[in-house]
Amino acid sequence: MDIVDQSIHELHQTLKSREVSSVEATKALLARIENLEPQIGSFITVTPEQALADAAAADKRIAAGQMDLLTGIPVALKDIFLTEGIRTTCGSRILSNFVPPYSATAWDKLKERGMVLLGKLNQDEFAMGSSNESSAFGMARNPWDTSCIPGGSSGGSATAIAARQATVTLGTDTGGSIRQPASHCGCVGLKPTYGRVSRYGVIAYASSLDQVGPLTRDVTDSAIMLGALAGHDPKDSTSVNIPVPDYTAALTGNIAGLRIGLPKEYFIAGLDPDVQHSMDAAIATLRGLGAEFVDISLPNTDYAVATYYLIATAEASSNLARYDGVRFGHRAEASEGLLEMYTKSRSQGFGAEVKRRIMLGTYALSSGYYDAYYVKAQKVRTLIMQDFIRAFEGVDVILTPVAPTPAFKIGEKVADPLQMYLSDIFTIPVNLAGTCALSVPAGFSASGLPIGLQLIGKPFGEETILRAAHAFEQATEWHTRKAVI
Amino acid sequence: MKISVADVEHVARLARLELSEEEKNLFAGQMGAILGYVEKLKELDTEGILPTSHAVPMENSFREDATCPSIGIEKALANAPDRVESFYRVPKVIE
Numbered sequence: 001m002d003i004v005d006q007s008i009h010e011l012h013q014t015l016k017s018r019e020v021s022s023v024e025a026t027k028a029l030l031a032r033i034e035n036l037e038p039q040i041g042s043f044i045t046v047t048p049e050q051a052l053a054d055a056a057a058a059d060k061r062i063a064a065g066q067m068d069l070l071t072g073i074p075v076a077l078k079d080i081f082l083t084e085g086i087r088t089t090c091g092s093r094i095l096s097n098f099v100p101p102y103s104a105t106a107w108d109k110l111k112e113r114g115m116v117l118l119g120k121l122n123q124d125e126f127a128m129g130s131s132n133e134s135s136a137f138g139m140a141r142n143p144w145d146t147s148c149i150p151g152g153s154s155g156g157s158a159t160a161i162a163a164r165q166a167t168v169t170l171g172t173d174t175g176g177s178i179r180q181p182a183s184h185c186g187c188v189g190l191k192p193t194y195g196r197v198s199r200y201g202v203i204a205y206a207s208s209l210d211q212v213g214p215l216t217r218d219v220t221d222s223a224i225m226l227g228a229l230a231g232h233d234p235k236d237s238t239s240v241n242i243p244v245p246d247y248t249a250a251l252t253g254n255i256a257g258l259r260i261g262l263p264k265e266y267f268i269a270g271l272d273p274d275v276q277h278s279m280d281a282a283i284a285t286l287r288g289l290g291a292e293f294v295d296i297s298l299p300n301t302d303y304a305v306a307t308y309y310l311i312a313t314a315e316a317s318s319n320l321a322r323y324d325g326v327r328f329g330h331r332a333e334a335s336e337g338l339l340e341m342y343t344k345s346r347s348q349g350f351g352a353e354v355k356r357r358i359m360l361g362t363y364a365l366s367s368g369y370y371d372a373y374y375v376k377a378q379k380v381r382t383l384i385m386q387d388f389i390r391a392f393e394g395v396d397v398i399l400t401p402v403a404p405t406p407a408f409k410i411g412e413k414v415a416d417p418l419q420m421y422l423s424d425i426f427t428i429p430v431n432l433a434g435t436c437a438l439s440v441p442a443g444f445s446a447s448g449l450p451i452g453l454q455l456i457g458k459p460f461g462e463e464t465i466l467r468a469a470h471a472f473e474q475a476t477e478w479h480t481r482k483a484v485i
Numbered sequence: 486m487k488i489s490v491a492d493v494e495h496v497a498r499l500a501r502l503e504l505s506e507e508e509k510n511l512f513a514g515q516m517g518a519i520l521g522y523v524e525k526l527k528e529l530d531t532e533g534i535l536p537t538s539h540a541v542p543m544e545n546s547f548r549e550d551a552t553c554p555s556i557g558i559e560k561a562l563a564n565a566p567d568r569v570e571s572f573y574r575v576p577k578v579i580e
Contacts, residue, residue, distance in 0.1 A: 101560035194540040208540060237546035238539075306523040317500060324501070327573055328564035338578050342501045355502055359493070359512060360519060362500040376526050378536030383529065385537060418518050434540020459541060 003028045004164040005482065007217040008073050008224055011167055015062060015072050022055040022062065022072030025167075026116050029074050033118065033165045036485060041140045042160040044079045045087050046119035054116040061114055069224055071114035076166040078157050079120040080127055081107050081212075082201040086117075090203045091125040091135040091153075094323050094330045094349025104201025105233045106170060106212050113228060118166050122156030125351045126320065127174055127205040129153045130420055131413065132181075134353040139410060142185060143483035144449055148407040151181030157215045158185035162483050168216050168225060172202060174209045175308050176402075176427025179439040182215050183402035183452025186441050186481065188469070189215045190222045193459045194434040195240035197226075198233030206315035207238070209308075209431040218479050219440060219470040223247035226462060242460065250463035251470040256290030258468060261395035265301035266426055272405040278443030278451040279401055285475050286399075291468070294395050298387040303380050304429040309421055310364050310377035311432070317361030323349065356417060381432050388433045388456075397468050398456040400426050402439045406449035426454060435459045440469040441478035450478075486521035488513045 003025045006014060014020050030048050037043060051074065058072035077083065080090050082100035089095045103111070111117070122140040124132055132140040132155025140155035142148040143162040150159045154171030158181035161169055171178040173191035182189025190213045197212040204210060214225035227248065232241040267279070283293065325331035325345030332344030350358070364373035391398060404423060413420040430437040435458060442453035453472070457465035473479050493509045493516065504512065555561075558571050567574040 098564055101556050101563055195543070208538060234548065238541075238543065240541060240543070300529070303526055303529060306526050309519065310523055310526075321501075325566060326575055328566075331566035335576050337576050337580070339501070341576050343503050346501055347503045350502075352508075355504070355508075356512065356515060358500050358502065359496050359516060363492075363496050363516070363520070366496065366499060373523070375536050376531065377523075378538060379531035379534040380526055380529055381537040382534050383531070385540070417515055418522055421519070432540070 004032055006167065008069065008168055008221040011073055012069050016067065022058040022116060023052060025072070026051050026055040026074050026118070029118060029165060029167070032163070036163050036165060039141065039146055039485070040143055040159050040163050041122055041138050042156040042163060042165055043076070043119045044089055044091070044122050044137045044156070047086060047117055050086065051116050051118050058114045058116060068113060070110065070228060072116060074116040074118050074167050075110060075169065076118040076121050076157070076160050077107060077170045078123050078154050078172060080123060080172055080203045081170060082203070083107055083117070083120065086120065088120060089137065090127070091123040091137060092349065092351065092354070093136040094346070096136070096330070098328055102201060105198040105235060106202065106229055109228060121160060121169060124153035124155065125354050126203070126316070127153040127172055127177055128316070128353050128357050130176070130180060130424055132156070133410065133414055134351055136351055141410070142407050143485045144186065145407070145447070147409055148449065149184070149410055151184035151407060153177040154181050154215065158182055158187060158189070161185065161187040161215050161217060163485050164482070168214060168221060171213060171215050173211050173213055173431065174206050174312060175431050176424045178213045178215060179402050179427050179437060179452070179454060180424070182439040184407040184450060186450030186478070186483070187215050187217060188219055188222045188438065188440050188479070189213065190226060190438040191430065191436060192226060192230065192462055193436040195238055196436070196460065196462070197229045198231070198236040198239045200233055200235040204319040206312040207319060208315060209312055219466060219473050220248065220251060222438065223251060223466050245463060247463060247466055250467045252467060253471055253474060255286070255468055255471045258291040258397065259294055259395040260286060260291050260468070261294050261296040261391055261398040263296050263298045263301065263391070263398060263400060265298050266400040271401065274406060274445035275401050275404065275451055279453065282442045282453050282472065283399070286472055289471050289475060296391045296395060296398070298391060298429065300380065300383045300387050301429060304384055304432060305422055305425055307377045307380045307384065307432060308424070308428045309360065310373050311381065313357045313361030314364045314374050315361070317358045317365065320354070320358055353417070384429055385433045388435060392458045397465055400454045400456065402426055402452040402454045406445040406451055430456055436462050436465060438465055438469055440473055443478060444481070486517050486524060488517040488520065
């Protein structure tokens with residue numbers, strides 16, 4: 001198998017056997033990056049010198065017999081992760097020249113394991129979007145059909161996997177931003193439980209919803225990456241202090257007796273026929289593997305998008321107040337007075353979607369509206385969490401589609417933000433509930449676009465959803481198909 | 486839900502944003518539509534329901550009140566748009 005097609009665990013064997021060096025693997029991926037970027041647009045910053053230096057260092061460790069599963073494996077990070085000394089933009093003009101003085105804990109952990117940094121990946125600006133169309137650095141295009149969006153906000157994280165420009169990538173997920181692009185691009189995307197992975201050094205969008213997670217070629221890789229990323233971080237006061245299990249040990253292949261809930265609110269009439277077909281086929285496959293299906297209800301599902309677009313925008317308006325031109329980022333020239341500097345710097349530096357969400361959030365928090373909007377949304381959030389708690393009393397995992405349709409065409413939803421927001425309906429509730437979920441490839445549309453299946457687990461129940469996803473993956477061939485590019 | 490251009494200007498001022506006339510009209514329409522949509526939360530009876538601000542049960546996370554190394558002035562000021570010695574220089578603050 002070509003090096004660029006190999007998963008982490010496959011490339012690990014290849015490196016271990018000295019068939020190929022990390023430098024060679026890295027060069028092969030850098031070549032694909034250079035060749036394909038004009039068509040795909042996965043990267044905002046490519047770091048070839050850094051990559052080759054990392055790879056050479058990894059090869060030394062390998063030669064000295066000091067390698068583990070991740071040593072020498074090339075990775076790329078969504079441009080939301082601070083990387084010390086390497087430009088980090090978060091997809092925004094306001095940070096187009098920002099060079100962080102420290103790194104995200106997530107990157108520090110992977111770097112320490114000897115991973116090789118290929119570069120920083122394209123994304124919707126400040127993680128606000130579902131299509132990668134709001135990046136200040138150009139489109140990322142779906143490798144399965146370049147007239148289609150790859151999904152967002154972690155668009156580049158998914159396209160780099162599908163186009164075989166990186167072995168593994170990191171993204172973030174606030175309302176579906178790992179799972180939805182993974183679904184649209186035919187790879188595995190995992191959103192861990194809130195607090196499982198440190199958010200230190202991850203540029204904040206909505207602090208009670210943001211989570212870090214891997215996008216990978218298969219479920220085994222996802223389990224390997226979660227093990228490397230998870231754990232308490234004293235620098236993130238929202239990270240939880242509970243042990244990290246060996247997630248790969250959970251991949252037993254056995255799901256006999258696993259109780260899978262099917263929430264009626266997610267399997268609505270009017271679901272895209274290709275998506276419905278893939279779900280039906282997946283349910284049959286899982287039943288064949290011994291899983292039992294239970295009809296459940298998550299009655300407050302219909303209120304999730306409204307709840308999210310009040311809470312997330314409110315938190316974003318607060319988090320993005322720091323971009324004022326004082327200490328870093330874009331500063332407008334020739335301002336008369338501080339207020340003008342703030343206003344001009346922000347207005348020049350932020351794109352339309354970011355401004356829209358800041359405005360919505362500011363409105364929801366403003367005097368006279370705070371109780372009616374923000375507090376009300378927080379109360380509905382409690383109801384949504386209770387829906388999941390109740391459901392998990394009777395089932396082990398919940399199965400749903402990831403997106404109502406396969407990837408839509410570039411430009412199709414740009415004019416109507418509300419339509420764009422409504423397409424996040426299946427992924428948003430998981431972030432509100434704070435629990436874990438993943439997207440795993442489950443089929444293709446008639447026109448050849450990938451369709452993913454979502455498995456939702458109990459808080460800190462990643463082992464169960466990984467086990468279920470792995471068993472399903474091994475019984476199907478969806479994950480072996482490659483985009484022709 | 487009707488959001489006026491005056492509403493948009495008020496919120497923009499709070500958010501330290503300035504918008505063109507075109508943007509103000511566009512946002513008035515879009516915000517109106519989105520806020521109209523979120524009105525559906527009024528359908529729910531949330532009497533007696535506590536608001537959730539944290540998804541996962543969490544207590545205050547404290548550390549010892551002891552000094553530890555910081556990143557230092559050079560790193561801290563490395564991205565300064567306008568730096569003077571160990572200060573960020575900004576336009577006049579007080580009228």
